[in-house]
Amino acid sequence: MTTIVRGKLLIDGTGNPPIADPAIAVEGDTISAVGTAGEIQVDRDARVIDLSGMTLLPGLIDAHIHLEGWKTMDLMDWMTTPVAVSALRATADARRLLEAGFTAVRCLGGAASLYLKQAIEEGVIQGPRIVTSGRSFIQTSGGADPWELPVECVEVLDRLEQTLADTVDGPEECRLGVRRRLREGADCIKILTTGAVHSEHNPPTRVGFTQEETDALVDEAHRLGLKVAAHAHGTAGIRTAILAGVDTIEHGSYLDEECIELMLERGTYLVPTFSVGRCNLDPGADGLPDTEYGLRQGREIRGAHRRSFDQAYEAGVKIAAGTDFIGVPPMKHGLNAMELECLVEAGMSSMEAIVAATSSAADAIGLGARAGTVAADGWADFVAVEGNPLDRIRLLSDVAFVMKAGEVIKNRATTVE
Numbered sequence: 001m002t003t004i005v006r007g008k009l010l011i012d013g014t015g016n017p018p019i020a021d022p023a024i025a026v027e028g029d030t031i032s033a034v035g036t037a038g039e040i041q042v043d044r045d046a047r048v049i050d051l052s053g054m055t056l057l058p059g060l061i062d063a064h065i066h067l068e069g070w071k072t073m074d075l076m077d078w079m080t081t082p083v084a085v086s087a088l089r090a091t092a093d094a095r096r097l098l099e100a101g102f103t104a105v106r107c108l109g110g111a112a113s114l115y116l117k118q119a120i121e122e123g124v125i126q127g128p129r130i131v132t133s134g135r136s137f138i139q140t141s142g143g144a145d146p147w148e149l150p151v152e153c154v155e156v157l158d159r160l161e162q163t164l165a166d167t168v169d170g171p172e173e174c175r176l177g178v179r180r181r182l183r184e185g186a187d188c189i190k191i192l193t194t195g196a197v198h199s200e201h202n203p204p205t206r207v208g209f210t211q212e213e214t215d216a217l218v219d220e221a222h223r224l225g226l227k228v229a230a231h232a233h234g235t236a237g238i239r240t241a242i243l244a245g246v247d248t249i250e251h252g253s254y255l256d257e258e259c260i261e262l263m264l265e266r267g268t269y270l271v272p273t274f275s276v277g278r279c280n281l282d283p284g285a286d287g288l289p290d291t292e293y294g295l296r297q298g299r300e301i302r303g304a305h306r307r308s309f310d311q312a313y314e315a316g317v318k319i320a321a322g323t324d325f326i327g328v329p330p331m332k333h334g335l336n337a338m339e340l341e342c343l344v345e346a347g348m349s350s351m352e353a354i355v356a357a358t359s360s361a362a363d364a365i366g367l368g369a370r371a372g373t374v375a376a377d378g379w380a381d382f383v384a385v386e387g388n389p390l391d392r393i394r395l396l397s398d399v400a401f402v403m404k405a406g407e408v409i410k411n412r413a414t415t416v417e
């Protein structure tokens with residue numbers, strides 16, 4: 001049966017001007033036709049969903065989250081919670097994301113999302129399409145390596161999938177690690193090429209893997225058809241990652257001219273992850289029960305991070321939207337449209353921010369042309385909001401209608417109140 005969805009305006013995710021009085025025809029899980037209401041033929045037995053007054057857009061995509069069922073910001077807590085418990089907790093977040101209009105997400109670090117993805121694909125639970133790296137990779141001592149524990153304990157926790165990041169040293173182990181991740185069901189690879197804000201012993205500016213190790217990780221991933229995301233704050237680690245050929249730079253706090261040139265040359269995406277900073281560092285933000293070093297390091301990088309974004313955006317580096325939310329309040333899943341507001345605040349137009357969270361995000365995370373746009377032959381993943389988000393980007397944080405793979409997940413338009 002054909003479903004026809006009508007609205008007031010369509011923003012198709014490509015950056016093209018909006019279409020007035022649009023209609024989207026859906027067959028099964030696929031969009032069969034898109035046009036103005038006058039252009040789309042309506043069969044007599046078609047189901048018509050009338051969203052007049054609303055703007056239709058592609059389902060939103062968050063290119064950087066952790067859908068891992070964590071309840072605190074404590075690494076020890078994460079490592080001692082069984083993956084099964086984490087995965088069960090994450091089912092609630094998956095549902096929240098979908099109802100907030102996020103029909104696809106990329107999970108960058110943690111084992112639970114591998115299993116969550118499988119359950120969603122089996123139709124057991126509802127959630128967005130998941131692209132996941134499973135656990136990330138670090139070198140011994142790298143960001144997310146729990147220095148409090150003897151290295152022998154960390155090796156055991158690695159084998160039990162209880163660590164956030166798996167430790168690999170030397171090019172051979174790097175290649176082996178990538179192969180293991182592929183075998184576990186990962187769709188992409190996440191590496192940390194610098195320290196992290198939440199790492200006591202590895203400040204964000206400290207470089208991680210050697211060039212040789214990074215080359216091995218990226219080459220092996222690409223050889224096997226997996227894209228690579230690099231968590232990278234400091235300039236040296238960012239350069240190492242770009243030179244190795246990673247597909248996305250996450251955070252990118254200290255970009256210099258050379259990094260920006262290289263990103264333009266190689267088509268590397270920047271995922272600036274503004275939301276995590278807003279939640280924790282903005283005056284009046286709820287903040288987290290955070291550590292002294294986490295807050296200090298977050299504040300230290302903030303100015304540079306914003307300048308890096310400005311330069312990259314000015315230069316025309318490709319940008320994809322990602323929050324780095326982990327589900328712990330205030331970084332609660334379901335509030336992820338915050339990143340679009342942050343991108344607009346940082347100088348993007350509303351249309352550019354929407355593109356960053358739809359077609360660009362789909363491209364950056366390797367979902368292909370069927371996601372991130374409202375177009376014939378694409379997946380029937382789209383949302384609707386009251387009013388026009390080009391005038392007020394914040395409207396995207398209150399999605400009234402969600403369809404994923406042709407299934408109506410949420411439709412406030414017909415709710416009896």
Ligand SMILES: [Zn+2]
Pocket residue numbers: 064065066108109324
């Ligand atoms: Zn992250």
